[in-house]
Amino acid sequence: MxxxxxxxxxxxxxxxxxxxxxxxxxxxxxTGWVVVEVPNxxxxxxxxKTKREALENTVDAIQGYLVSLANHPKDQEISRL
Numbered sequence: 001m002x003x004x005x006x007x008x009x010x011x012x013x014x015x016x017x018x019x020x021x022x023x024x025x026x027x028x029x030x031t032g033w034v035v036v037e038v039p040n041x042x043x044x045x046x047x048x049k050t051k052r053e054a055l056e057n058t059v060d061a062i063q064g065y066l067v068s069l070a071n072h073p074k075d076q077e078i079s080r081l
Contacts, residue, residue, distance in 0.1 A: 018038075018055065018058055018059060018062065019059065019062050019063075021038050021040055021041065021062060022038075022039060022040065023036050023037065023038050023039075023055075023058060024036070024037045024038075024039060025051065025054070025055075028047070033047045033048065033049060033054070034047060034048050034049070034050060034051045034053070034054035035047045035054065036048075036054045036055065036057070036058040038058065038061070038062060038065075041062065041065050043065075044061050044062060044065045045061070046058040046060070046061040
């Protein structure tokens with residue numbers, strides 16, 4: 001798993017890089033689960049009971065998103081950081 005070592009904190013969330021994509025990490029206050037969103041991949045969201053689990057799930061989600069995009073091209077551009 002490729003994760004950048006630097007962190008940026010914004011409004012109860014952390015921003016890091018996974019696979020060259022910026023992700024936003026936050027905690028769901030109701031469930032306590034860690035939620036990870038990939039802003040540059042619309043609808044690409046993952047979660048886990050721990051930060052590690054959530055990040056691992058996010059790698060899978062990004063890979064699945066990119067495979068799906070390759071198989072079903074859309075008219076949208078995906079931007080990397």
